[in-house]
Structure formats: C-alpha cells, structure tokens
Amino acid sequence: MPVARDTMIEVIDVNKEYRRAGAIIRALVDINLTIKSGDFVIIQGPTGCGKSTLLNVMSGLDLPDSGKIIFDGENIARATEDRLSKLRRQKVGFVFQDYNLIKTLTAIENIEALLWPTVLSSKEIENRAIAALRDVGMLERKDHFPVEMSGGEKQSVALARAIVSKPRVVFGDEVSGNLDPESESQILNLLKKINEEYETTMIVVTHRESVAKYGNKIVRMSKGAIESIK
Amino acid sequence: MVMRLWKKAVKMSLRERKTFTVFVLMYTVLIFLTSFSLEMAISAEIQTRGLGNTMFLVALIASIFLTLLYAWLIVRRNRIILATLKCIGWSSGNVTSLILGQIFFTTLTGLLLTVETLFHYMAIVGYLQAEFAPTALVINLPIVTLIPVVATVGIFVAVQLVGYFGARGRITKVRPMLALKRVGE
Numbered sequence: 130m131p132v133a134r135d136t137m138i139e140v141i142d143v144n145k146e147y148r149r150a151g152a153i154i155r156a157l158v159d160i161n162l163t164i165k166s167g168d169f170v171i172i173q174g175p176t177g178c179g180k181s182t183l184l185n186v187m188s189g190l191d192l193p194d195s196g197k198i199i200f201d202g203e204n205i206a207r208a209t210e211d212r213l214s215k216l217r218r219q220k221v222g223f224v225f226q227d228y229n230l231i232k233t234l235t236a237i238e239n240i241e242a243l244l245w246p247t248v249l250s251s252k253e254i255e256n257r258a259i260a261a262l263r264d265v266g267m268l269e270r271k272d273h274f275p276v277e278m279s280g281g282e283k284q285s286v287a288l289a290r291a292i293v294s295k296p297r298v299v300f301g302d303e304v305s306g307n308l309d310p311e312s313e314s315q316i317l318n319l320l321k322k323i324n325e326e327y328e329t330t331m332i333v334v335t336h337r338e339s340v341a342k343y344g345n346k347i348v349r350m351s352k353g354a355i356e357s358i359k
Numbered sequence: 360m361v362m363r364l365w366k367k368a369v370k371m372s373l374r375e376r377k378t379f380t381v382f383v384l385m386y387t388v389l390i391f392l393t394s395f396s397l398e399m400a401i402s403a404e405i406q407t408r409g410l411g412n413t414m415f416l417v418a419l420i421a422s423i424f425l426t427l428l429y430a431w432l433i434v435r436r437n438r439i440i441l442a443t444l445k446c447i448g449w450s451s452g453n454v455t456s457l458i459l460g461q462i463f464f465t466t467l468t469g470l471l472l473t474v475e476t477l478f479h480y481m482a483i484v485g486y487l488q489a490e491f492a493p494t495a496l497v498i499n500l501p502i503v504t505l506i507p508v509v510a511t512v513g514i515f516v517a518v519q520l521v522g523y524f525g526a527r528g529r530i531t532k533v534r535p536m537l538a539l540k541r542v543g544e
Contacts (some may be wrong), residue, residue, distance in 0.1 A: 181539060184539070185536055185539065190446065190535050190536045190539070191536055210450075210451075211450060214445070214448055214449065214450045215448070217446065217447065217448040217535075218447070218448025218449075219448070221448070222447075223443075223446050223447060223538070225443070225538055225539060226539075227439075229439060229440065229443040229446075229538055231371075231440050231443075233371050233374040233375055234371070234374075242367075242444070242447075243447045243448065245360075245363055245364060245367060245453075246360055246364065246448075246449055246450070246453040247360070248360065251363070290447070291447075294448075302539045
C-alpha cells in the first residue's frame, strides 16, 4: 500500500513578467503545480520557456507577480528577504550549473560555509560537512581546492554543500550542463540516492532529455506555461 | 557568529595573496604618509605646516578612495560567490560581515606594518643622528612621534566606516538570483 506523502510545494495561479528593452516578456503564465515530499521532479523545456523562472519563484529567490507559492505550508509569494534567507538556509539546498564553489576555500570549507552564520559549534559544523562529503564519496578530497578537482568532483562537493543542512528540497539548475556523460550519470545517481535515502525532494531544471529517466515527475514547459506533467 | 565570519574573512584574505599584498602595501604607504604629514602639520616649524596640511589632506582623500576601491573590487570580483552565499541562506548582514572582515584585516595589517616600519625608521634616524651629529643632512631627517601615529590609527578607523557604508550598499544590491545566471528563461 503506497504511503500518503505531504505536499511540499504548491504553486497556485502564478504569473511572472519581465520587462526587457521596453518589451514585456511573460515568463510564467497561470502556473499550477503540486510537488509532494520525496518527489524527484524534472522540469524540461527549450531555452526561454520559463523553467529557471519557475525554479526561482519556487525556491524563494524571486517573487511572482501574482499567485501563491505554498512552501512546506507557508505562502512565500510575499515573504520578506530576511524570511526567504532563513527559509533557504533551513529548508532549501541549491546545486548550480557552474558549481559556484569559492576558489579560496577547500572542499570541506566550501561545505562548512553554509553553516558559518549559524549557532552550531565549529566541531558540529565540521562533523556535518564530513558526513555530507562521505555521502557524495568525496571525503578523501576534503582538503583540496576547487582548482584541483574535475567538473564532476566539483559538482559532487556542490551537492554535499546542498545537503549539509539536511534540507527538505534541493533545487538543481542544469546540474549536468557542464559535465561529460559519465560525470552527468554520476551526479544524477547521487541526487537519486539522496532523494531515496533521505526522502529529500529534488527539483531539477534541465534541457537535456537524458535526465528525464531519473525523475518520477516530468514537467514540460513551453512559452511560460506548463505543457504537460507526467 | 560574527567572530567566526571575521576569522574566515582573515583566512580568505590571506589566501587571496596578490590582492592582499598589493592593498596592504598601498595602505602601508598611505598610513606612513598620513603620519608623516600629520607630524609636519603639528610641528612647531611654521614653514612645514602648510606643506604638512596639504600632504595630510591628499593622504586622507587617497585613503578614503583606496578603502572604497578595495570594497568595490572585492564585491565586484566576487559577485557570483556573494549571490551564491545569499542563495544558500546567508543574509546581506552575514555577507557584509565577511567582506568587512577582509577590508578591516587588510587595513590592520597595513597599520601594523607601518608601526613596525616607523620603529625601524626611528631607530635608524636615532643611530645616524648620534653617530654623525655634525652632518646637517642627517640631523634634519624628520622624526615621526607617537601622537601623529595614534591620530592616524583613529583616522583610518573612521575611514573604514566609509568603506563599511560603501560595501554594504553594494552587497545589498547583489541579488541571489545572479548565482543561477540565466535569469528570465
């Protein structure tokens, strides 16, 4: 018997427009989407279809013009920047296309950095970072700087940083965009493993068709609207 | 928590060797010049006061400019990283603490280096004057006393406030979305 899962994110009638050189671009048009806790959602579509904008509003990086974003029971569509910062620190992890690691910090320091502005002790922060590195199989590279790592290794460290605070949701923005097929498969398998082991909700934006097989929910977008959900 | 961020700022500054060294040296020269011109401005010799005042003004403006330039450079060079930190939950205040820690540490290193240099300078001048007293050139070498150095420290602390407001304004403007780059898709 399947276990009933909570709703993690609910997007209700969300619209978002941008102004570019005097023209109005409708980035999101009447978006409605429900994501359950533990889902692995892949958002696909061509360049300019609004998938990154959808990721931004769902993760609290940007605010919609209208509609609601219910994140873990809280409407964040009109939240203050302080509230959104707190939400991102406590419940959200990010994995970026370009890894976005700090080049003057080692792998473990890059992961610890997420927890520096918290009340946790330095020892606790270090223990959590070590656990996160172990989860992604990068513990032996903990003292290496980003420049000494391959693309796949950097993305693994970035993934460890994303999960170190045990977030409810991890957002991935073209996580395999800069990786070769082997590293892509390695990173996506890691995301899948974390999704299954910790029931972390994964939301990955990609234009690559090969990524779809990892998700249990595929959202296809076109011209700012959702075309299909499978 | 702020202390932890400042400690990390020191570590990060030291690892940015080139930028750190260049700015420390520039600060050292400026702090030295400020102390020197202050000494001339407050000295009893009327003929050097005018020059001292002008030099002091130039050094002060240069130090404000340098502090703002350093704040601007750090924020500009690390925009994506600052956006990433905001993305992962750092507040603008946390990011400001990290950046200010780097600016303060650089200035402090410059101050310590100046004080150290002044000690050696004074020792050498003292030795030369004692040994070669009849030589007019050596006797006329200027001496920087404690008061201008202490006053310079105060002035540079005040200048850091200018850097603080400059950096804070720029950091607040960095949007976390910048970390994802392709905004508007």
